Amino acid sequence: MNLSAQLHETAKALPQKTAYFFNDEASTYAELDGAITKFASGLEALGVKKGDHIALLLGNSPYFVVSLYGALRLGATVIPVNPIYTPDEIGYIIKNGDVKTVVALDLLLPLAEKMHHLLPEVENYIICDTPQGKERGLNNSNLSVGDKLHTFTSILASGDLSYQGPELNEDDVAVILYTSGTTGKPKGAMLTHKNLYSNAKDTGDYLKMNEDDRIITTLPMFHVFCLTVALNAPLLSGATILIDPKFSPAEIFRLSKKYEPTVFAGVPTMYNFLYQYEAGDPKDLQSLRLCISGGASMPVSLLENFERKFNVLISEGYGLSEASPVTCFNPLDRPRKAGSIGQSIVHVENKVVNELGEEVPIGQVGELIVSGPNVMKGYYKMPEETQAAIRNGWLYTGDLARKDEEGYFYIVDRKKDLILVGGYNVYPREVEEVLYSHPDIIEVAVLGVPDPEQGEMVKSYVVTKNSELTEEDVLDYCRERLAKYKIPSSVDFLEELPKNTTGKILRRALKQQIIQA
Structure with missing residues (x-):
């Protein structure tokens, strides 16, 4: 099973269930699945083949969801890119990632015009309309990109609802996520269909996500935290996602008051902004059964203050791009420990080791290493870096941690920090x-x-x-x-x-x- 195939099954079982709300407009699973199928078919008509690389320069929107799942249904490899990266950063990823098709917002048309001479290997630019682009008068005419340019709408219109797609292997690379590049150039972590599906399934099960849940999806979709926890896991569970284009405390409280979400996922900074937001009424968040924190360690004082003010549990977890990303979460059916990233999720094993790779005694600090079906295939075109990161089936995270006697892990800090x-x-x-x-x-x-x-x-x-x-x-x-x-x-x-x-x-x-x- 893979993400796109499972969504298709969900659409057959729950066709009229709302898959998402965006700008206060709803779309059912049947409508979403139909758009995904047509987009996959439209890509194939453009000449995109199984195994081709497709970059998404998109913010949080239905464009991202349809493009991601449509490309996966075709068997293409998706490379999500932060659309506000500099031209040099975007150019490096597109060139290093051997991208043949770019799906981008119309706001990036001037960038495509400027860069396409430097990126001759890109065969197609698919442009998504936005209200801001229309206000600025951006359109597809008179651009030297020429016949490489297409609109998202035209791709959908040319699609075939009966499209089946090729057979996919669970070890095929589904997504390449470029790390932030704290040392040297960014590295592309290759995540297979098995990596992504297993981690979304196991995370959703661990957090007890179901079709009655409504998840606020405000984390950037191009980031692995959102991709698995606030997009893939909810859609695998038949839940409804509330797509928020850009985080703001005011919008989170508005969405909460209107749609009564049950799950919120964010990084500690977001919780800090929500906690400090003077106009925020705790009653507006009373529908939440669970808040999820990741991406960075959450200060214990902030966690306790937030829980006290809003009367909701925060489950802190841990992950990294190379592990699809989740390896640990604080359990919901056992005591939560403030300051801990929780215990290993099902099917994933975490260990704390010394410089020789030997497990250290309980309570001692060492490097956290991870093993499981979620661990990446390797870094794209970087065999030496892959060999350094994955040793004897274990992914070395670079994070210093300790484990207590009950199997709860605590991140002490980054090894390099x-x-x-x-x-x-x-x-x-x-x-x-x-x-x-x-x-x-x-x-x-x-x-x-x-x-x-x-x-x-x-x-x-x-x-x-x-x-x-x-x-x-x-x-x-x-x-x-x-x-x-x-x-x-x-x-x-x-x-x-x-x-x-x-x-x-x-x-x-x-x-x-x-x-x-």
Whole structure:
């Protein structure tokens, strides 16, 4: 079984069930499946074949859902791309990923016009209309892209509802996800049909998703967290997704009041914004049975404050692109442990090991490694990097973790973010947890910077809601709660911290600022 085939089965079993709401308009599973079939057929008519690579430069919308599942039904490999990447970033992924067809918003027409001479291997550009594009007068005429240009609407119109599609193998590559490239160029994690289907199925089962659920899908669909947890898992479960083009606290509360969602998935920054949103009425979120947090470690103080204010459980989990992504979640039928990423989900095994790959004793810190049907096939065109990441069937995550006696895992920090102060290990997250517990601090980032005497020193960046808070106030707070070598050497106050499109705070951007300074 694969994602597209399962959606087809769901459409046959629940044809009139609402698959999604978008801009307050509903679409049934039958309508969605029909659009997927016609899009797959239309792609084939363009000359797209099984195994061809298709890039999606799309935001959260039905365009993304239909394009993704339509391409999968055809047997093509999908490469989701953040549409607000720079031309160089987009160009690298398209070229490195051997993309032949690009599906993009009309807002990107000027980019396609500018780049198509540099990307001769791209055979088709499929353009999706948006209200903003129409306002700006963007259209498909008089562009030198020429006969490579098609509209999403025309592809659908040319599609055949009786289209069956080729036979798919579970080990065929379904999606290539390019990692954010914290070291060197981004790497393309190859995820098979089996990887994606098994992880969506196991995640949905673990979180008890069913056809009565309504999931707010506000995380970016091109990101693996949303792709599995807020898109694939709900659709496999026959649930309804509430597609939100762009996260804002006001829109989340509006959607909640109107549609009474049962599940919300977000990164810690989103929960922070919702918690701080003064106009938000806790009653509007009372329909939620579950909130899911991932993408970054959630400060315990934020988790507890949010749960107390909105009276809803937050289940924190863990994943990475190379694992499709979910490996752990806090269970719903056993005690949740604040600060933990929970236990291994079904069919997935997590271990904490030392430098030799040997499992360390309970409570000790080591590298988290993962095994299961969700682990990627490898990095696209990067055999050496694949060999370094997957050893003896285990994926080495690069995250430092520990496990307790009940099998709950705790992420200590990224291996590469470990700070060495005079020979002592300092984990940024430990310092961040203390700073987050300060009542006047909203956001925090901690990192190591070079120091001639100690090797490294701890530097902190904070966003505060109290303009009178001083560096000395913050340092005094830390002195009461941290060992001397863990106390930040300095505190910089910022209006906001750099974040990626999912809302994850980017320590590496702060490090880059230090280097450039």
